[in-house]
Amino acid sequence: MSRLDVRKTYKLYIGGKFPRSESGRSYEVVSASGEFLANAAMGSRKDVRDAVVAARGALAGWAGATAYNRGQVLYRVAEVLEGRRAQFVDEVAASEGLTVRAAGAVVDAAIDRVVWYAGWTDKIAQVLGNLNPVAGPFFNVSAPEPTGVVGVLAPQGSSLLGLVSVVAPVIAAGNTAVVVTSAARPLPAVTFSEVLATSDVPGGVVNIVTAQTAEVATWLAAHRDVNAIDLTGVAGANGVDWAALEAEAAGNLKRVYRPALADGAPVEPDWNADPGLGRIRAFVETKTVWHPKGL
Amino acid sequence: MVTVSTTTRTAQDLTAQARDVLGVSRLTNHALTSWLHGLPGVDQVGCEARAASLGTRSVKTTSKAWAIDTAIGMIDLTTLEGSDTVGKVRSLCAKALVPDPLDPTTPRPAAICVYGDMVATAKAALGDSGIHVAAVATAFPSGRASMPVKLADTRDAVEAGADEIDMVIDRGAFLSGDYLTVFNQIAEVKQACGTAHLKVIMETGELVTYDNVRRASYLSMLAGGDFIKTSTGKVQPAATLPVTLIMLEAVRDWRDLTGTQVGVKPAGGIKTTKDAIKYLVMVSEIAGDDWLTPEWFRFGASSLLNDLILQRQKLATGAYSGADYVTID
Numbered sequence: 001m002s003r004l005d006v007r008k009t010y011k012l013y014i015g016g017k018f019p020r021s022e023s024g025r026s027y028e029v030v031s032a033s034g035e036f037l038a039n040a041a042m043g044s045r046k047d048v049r050d051a052v053v054a055a056r057g058a059l060a061g062w063a064g065a066t067a068y069n070r071g072q073v074l075y076r077v078a079e080v081l082e083g084r085r086a087q088f089v090d091e092v093a094a095s096e097g098l099t100v101r102a103a104g105a106v107v108d109a110a111i112d113r114v115v116w117y118a119g120w121t122d123k124i125a126q127v128l129g130n131l132n133p134v135a136g137p138f139f140n141v142s143a144p145e146p147t148g149v150v151g152v153l154a155p156q157g158s159s160l161l162g163l164v165s166v167v168a169p170v171i172a173a174g175n176t177a178v179v180v181t182s183a184a185r186p187l188p189a190v191t192f193s194e195v196l197a198t199s200d201v202p203g204g205v206v207n208i209v210t211a212q213t214a215e216v217a218t219w220l221a222a223h224r225d226v227n228a229i230d231l232t233g234v235a236g237a238n239g240v241d242w243a244a245l246e247a248e249a250a251g252n253l254k255r256v257y258r259p260a261l262a263d264g265a266p267v268e269p270d271w272n273a274d275p276g277l278g279r280i281r282a283f284v285e286t287k288t289v290w291h292p293k294g295l
Numbered sequence: 296m297v298t299v300s301t302t303t304r305t306a307q308d309l310t311a312q313a314r315d316v317l318g319v320s321r322l323t324n325h326a327l328t329s330w331l332h333g334l335p336g337v338d339q340v341g342c343e344a345r346a347a348s349l350g351t352r353s354v355k356t357t358s359k360a361w362a363i364d365t366a367i368g369m370i371d372l373t374t375l376e377g378s379d380t381v382g383k384v385r386s387l388c389a390k391a392l393v394p395d396p397l398d399p400t401t402p403r404p405a406a407i408c409v410y411g412d413m414v415a416t417a418k419a420a421l422g423d424s425g426i427h428v429a430a431v432a433t434a435f436p437s438g439r440a441s442m443p444v445k446l447a448d449t450r451d452a453v454e455a456g457a458d459e460i461d462m463v464i465d466r467g468a469f470l471s472g473d474y475l476t477v478f479n480q481i482a483e484v485k486q487a488c489g490t491a492h493l494k495v496i497m498e499t500g501e502l503v504t505y506d507n508v509r510r511a512s513y514l515s516m517l518a519g520g521d522f523i524k525t526s527t528g529k530v531q532p533a534a535t536l537p538v539t540l541i542m543l544e545a546v547r548d549w550r551d552l553t554g555t556q557v558g559v560k561p562a563g564g565i566k567t568t569k570d571a572i573k574y575l576v577m578v579s580e581i582a583g584d585d586w587l588t589p590e591w592f593r594f595g596a597s598s599l600l601n602d603l604i605l606q607r608q609k610l611a612t613g614a615y616s617g618a619d620y621v622t623i624d
Contacts, residue, residue, distance in 0.1 A: 049615050052615070052617075056617070056618070219614075219615065222613070222614035222615070223614060223615040223617070224608075224612075224614055224615060224616045224617040224619065224620060225615065225616070225617020225618060225619065226617075248614070251612075251614055252617075252619075
């Protein structure tokens, strides 16, 4: 007797909980070759709004945590990722149409990427901060501080390595994130949210909304309580005008991380390249303090 | 601007009226008990289901805009902390005068609600704006003080210029069945209020049952309360939808019985626009649209105003707003 398939319907990840979409909608996720994989919640603008509220609530605690502590938490994320390696390999292979071997390399790279950013948390201040020479009896110190709540449009193509590469730098710097996943390949992101929920990341620090990018991106870009937006995921997204998103983002002077461009059109970057500090630098603000020198 | 009828009622008038309503020649605790316990019991399951179903209405676009402005106009903007300072009260008054500096069309709340010693400060800050000053009195929030102290507390606030007095009932007396004491205390405080409006706080979170909420509502109205108010905000649970539903039924039926309209004020725990709209739906459905004005329905709240303003900004700009665009307090 053949066993019935357990057809999963996944939910969102907001504020450390797994709620259904406020809209009650879901959509079918299919593999690269068109086979049914699972149902995912189709997030709406109100889910994005709720996610921003959760991210704002979590910001003080996460930004106030020591960099050392954030590094430990990120390393723990890498450990739990490693523990669920097989599941990620299956999902990446199905979502992206890779061989098991190629998918395994992608998952390994993703785990290594988290470890890499975990190592950076307590070194950001040394590299991006400075003791400035000034002509007066003052110490003049510049130090990077988290920008705040960051909206992240995760890449449409690279569903795990790309996702990790955009989320990890945001939270490594002490920001909280509202992530809109790849519309067509959301499953690795859903499983990643299960990893986050079981690895010491405080609820609300990362909120993951599976949604049609074009539908919710405008709301995220226009949201006055979001401090920065990463537009990486506009590359390959249907019906998204990234220049319009940047214009919306100007409403409250959000930091905007522009997508990589080739011939003027957004493209996905090479996720295997050395990430550099660009994504961390994009989501910190420099605070400079003058302090009188003692005698 | 909120208009409030000004009637001075002596405790004797109120007792005489109560005798009429009860149809007795002498107002005794026995008579009150018979009357209050003769009220129909509350169907707990039905009441909660009705309250929950009224909370599911979808109010959007122009209706939502109307509801937001109406709700702002019904707020008693409240600060009742031991740490209140003159500066804090002044800044709250400034907030009431200009709730949203980004949009001068934003309506003003109905009143500022403070402790009695802050009435003069609030009165001076609000000037002739028409925003009322409400003072909590009678040993708020516990109500545990002797009657002369409670009356002195009330007179003090009225002399300082309070337009409205929020008194607490003696829950201990109520729960031990000493309804006559509760009646007399409310009636005497009403007399001490003079022309000031009296809101009677029943502290429903301490009354245990819905039946008691209904009885306390009728007793408060019988004793001359101009408003019945759910809670002090210092006890959990504070205002809930089912409790407010019972109170709205009570004021509706009281007007049918006596011809006197009494207002309702849920207070405590109402923080979001969504909550406020649920209450407005309930007012319209249960009591009727006659109550849908600041004269007859108020919200006791502090953070609610900011959320209403954020929603108002969202409707005006089309983008979700954030805490950076409203005041902290």
